[in-house]
Amino acid sequence: MKDVDKNFFKDMLIDRKKQIQKNISETELEKISMASNDLNDEADFASADIDNIIDDAIISQQGKELLEIDxxxxxxxxxxxxxxxxxxxxIGYSRLKVKPFAKYCITCRSIVEKSEKAKN
Ligand SMILES: [Zn+2]
Incomplete structure (x- = not known):
């Protein structure tokens, strides 16, 4: 790969990394502010629980992506x-432009996805 292309994808990865780090810290801040809110009744507790589950899922998904970017x-x-x-x-440039941290080419990706589905 040419240096100019490498730098292009490197910039893309760094931008994406910054965006994810921002998302994670915003989600965590939200969790903290919610935890410090007074929850008055059962309904508040229930919806706070659901929000927490969603937040945790977002954080773990983003954390996974962050690892792939690194x-x-x-x-x-x-x-x-x-x-x-x-x-x-x-791996094709058009694929890397969509997913700069792709580990597999399109052909192998579909094989991996199929075997992952078979496992579940
Ligand atoms: Zn491949």
């Missing part, structure tokens, strides 16, 4: 970036 950033440094982890072919 892995992709590390790969940029080691020249492995943009190479499919399964078949070692180059």
């Amino acid at each position: 892995q992709a950033l590390a790969k940029i440094e080691t020249e492995e970036y943009g190479v499919c982890e399964m078949c070692e072919e180059q």
Whole structure:
């Protein structure tokens, strides 16, 4: 991959990382402010619980993405970036532009997704 392309994806990954970190801290702040609110009746408790579950799901999903972004950033440094982890072919630029931290090419991704579905 050319340096100019690597820098392009690196910038994209860093921007995405910042966005996610912001999302996570906003969600956590929301949780803290909610926890310090006085909850007066059962309904408040119930809806606060649901919000917490949703917030935790958002945080864990975003945390997972953050990890994938860090892995992709590390790969940029080691020249492995943009190479499919399964078949070692180059991942298409059009795919990387949509998902800059993609680990697999489209073909392998669909194989992985199928086997993940089979497990569930
Ligand atoms: Zn592949």
